[in-house]
Amino acid sequence: MRMPRQFSLLVFDWDGTLMDSAGAIVASLLASCRDLDLPEPSDAHARHIIGLGINEAIAALLPQLDAADYPRFTERYRHHFLGQDHEIPLFAGVHDAISGLHDAGFMLAVATGKSRRGLDRALRHTGLDEFFQGSRCADETFSKPHPAMLLELMDEFGVAPRQTLMIGDTTHDLQMAHNAGVPSLAAAYGAHPKDGLLSLAPLACADSFAELNQWLTANA
Secondary structure, three states, rough: OOOOOOOOOOEOOOOOOEEOOOOHHHHHHHHHHOOOOOOOOOHHHHHHHOOHHHHHHHHHHOOOOHHHHOOOOOHHHHHHHHHHHHHHHHHOOOOOOOOOHHHHHEEEEEEOOOOOOHHHHHHHOOOOOOOEEEEEOOOOOOOOOOHHHHHHHHHHOOHHHHHEEEEEEEEEHHHHHHHHHEEEEEEEOOOOHHHHHOOOOOOEEOOHHHHHHHHHHHHH
């Protein structure tokens, strides 16, 4: 017999958690640096800023860049990323899993470092827009790891922290959950190394989306 449900609201990160986009994000960041004759960061450094809002990401990636030049970098990044985003796949099994969680009665939301325009585009393109009842993007509230995205979603849905689960592939996601007093589930197949995720004490750390879905099915 199934145990009573632990959570009411499941909040997913997007890039690196549901969509296999970390590689495309890194490539777009590096190409943008080349376009503007800026020093290219390491792959690990570029991966670390995935999940942050664009301005916070630029500040962390290129601390020498004047804030007045952020719009130029942002334009080049969007040029490179949007040129390929229609080809970036969801991780295997995501569509069926999200549909199943929706049908099981969970409230589903997204908390992402993407812009509102970028998330809406991705939701429509993947066909997942019908399953998510709420979302927060980095251009409409504070960037991760500030707790605002989760606090606003919990207020919108009328759900307490203990009934909410944050699911993400970066330390920014897990730190946001900690800051909001919300349990977390780590996706170790995305942008950040597993040891960093484990240091933030998630309920579990999945090595594939299939494993993550199995945990949700058995424990959420």
